[in-house]
Amino acid sequence: MVSEASQVQVCVAYATPSEEFIHPMRVPPGTTIGQAIEGSGVLARYPEISLVTQPVGIYGKKKTLDTVLRERDRIEIYRALVADPKDSRRRRAAKKG
Template identity: 75%
Template sequence: MDEMLQAQLQAQLQVYVCYATARDEFLRPMKVAPGTTIGQAIEMSGVLEAYPDINLATQPVGIYAKKKTLDTVLRERDRIEIYRPLIADPKESRRKRAAKKADGAPSSGGARPPAA
């Protein structure tokens, strides 16, 4: 193998592009050149062709659950994530669970173990 080509391959970064729907997931390991941005890696990965409903103008992206911009330069072993809009508000979901738990809790006159 040509030494220059081998040096270029070694200089490339290993990154991953992932996206998940309710039914399936996309996870693509990739080798990219140093200086590649999140936006460039997403375009090269093929995820936009596989999931045409992805809109990078409105959907946030990140690396390991930390939101980033599309022009963020990648580092070795970064996992690029494309986030979907939330179906339910997490705060409202917690309130509903707490209310449901409170409705099912025994009354204060019920049999409770004595405090230690």
């Protein structure tokens, strides 16, 4: 068993339009993003998450599920955008003009 002192502190984050899931946890060195997500309980709480189709990342940079975690990594599970950001900007600009 790995002692708690030698474990890596990470956080798993996921957000819906109405709530956010943030789960700090300690994992053994060598743990991957996929393993941490599975161990966090987020998949049981949000069954709509599909790691096959939804990208994941660390601090806004897309990563693969087999990426090995480092101390203080924040694992993020991304959802599809509801609106195209370019279209949203165009609509806002049209309202101002």
